[in-house]
Amino acid sequence: PRTGEELIRTRVDDGVFEGGEVSMFYDPMIAKLITWGPTREAAIEAQVEALDAFDIQGIGHNVDFLSALMQHPRFRSGEITTGFIAEEYPEGFQGAPLDEQLTADLSALAALIAATHERRASLIDGQLNGPVPVAQDHIVRLDGGAEHRVHFALDKVVVDGAAPQVLEADYEPGQRLVRARVGNRQRTVLVAKDGRSWKMTTRGATHRVTVMTPLVAELARHMIEKVPPDLSKFLLAPMPGLLTRLDVQAGDRVEAGQPVAVVEAMKMENILRAEKSATVKATPVGAGESLAVDQVIVEFE
Known part of the structure; x- marks a missing residue:
């Protein structure tokens, strides 16, 4: 139990x-x-807070989806039916x-995390x-297009020139679960490192966040963005091997999960299935x- 304004x-x-x-x-x-609370709203908010603290690795899970359901206005109102998810x-x-408030808070936290790593890097001796x-x-x-300027002033943080706010976090390099105020x-x-960026998961979604100095950010605007190719219409070989069976031909209609081909590799048969209809x-x-790795086996319309 937690005591405060509500139990x-x-x-x-x-x-x-x-x-x-x-x-x-x-x-x-x-x-x-x-979760239990004195009101439906309090119990739901407790669910969201608790779901944020789950760190499940190695398997797929529905934590983000459950959090999104808890935050949905229709669910909070109780006006739901068995068709809620489909609708x-x-x-x-x-x-x-x-x-907007969450993007600003994530930006402040991301900047603090980046500064923590910068501070540790500055301690390496013998640098040119x-x-x-x-x-x-x-x-x-952030990956959704939002951009914020974050400035640190003593023990407070300023986001986009707004009023200074207290920023407290228990982060240490390598830590995954961060609690902040x-x-x-x-x-x-x-929090997880993702190349030059960070993946930050909270409130039912994962966001790719990039932190730069103002100079680097200005120069980055002139970089040509490399758009990854759309591979959703292709079934690719996941590894080098032998195509022992092909269950479809041009014009066939397949459904999600349907076996499409079998690839033999390292004395094992791997069944490849359609990801969507x-x-x-x-x-x-x-x-x-x-087959070579990533070679096209089937092309879909």
Whole structure:
């Protein structure tokens, strides 16, 4: 229980343990989260806060989706039916929406994390031209297009020239779960390095965040963005091997999960399945042919 303006109770029931096996023959639920509050709104908000603190690695999970459901106005109102998910997410779940306050808070936290790594890097001795000072200003860009300028002034942070706010966080390099206070708001965020950027997960979505000094940010505007190719219409060989079976031909209609081909590699057969419903446009290779990694096996319309 937690005392304060409201009494909140949070409980997690689970049946898993280190070394245990989650069998394919049982319900895939590995844990159940229960919260109680004096009002429906308080209990729901406790769910969101608790879901932010889950760090599940190695398997797929629905933590972000559950958080998004808890935040949905229709769910909070109780005006739901068994058709709620189909009605509200007809194109599938793409993450909970991001509001301006959350982008600003994530930007402040991301800048603090970057500054922490900069501070540690500055302690390395023997650097050419001496240690690089920790920047007081950072430009933070989120994958949704939002951009914020973050300035540190003593123990406070200023985002986009707004009023200074207290920023407290328990972050140390390598830490994944970060609890922070930005102004009067509590944030719990999962943090992971992603190349030159960071992946920050909270409130039902994962955001790719890039932190730069103002000079680097200005120069980066002139860089040509490399757009990754759209591979959603192709079934690619996941590894070098032998195509032992091809179950489709041009014009065939396939459904999500349907077996499409079998690749033999390292004396094992790997069944490749369609990721979504589609019509086969072409099959560039045939059964019995050798495959290179990422070679196109089937092209869809």
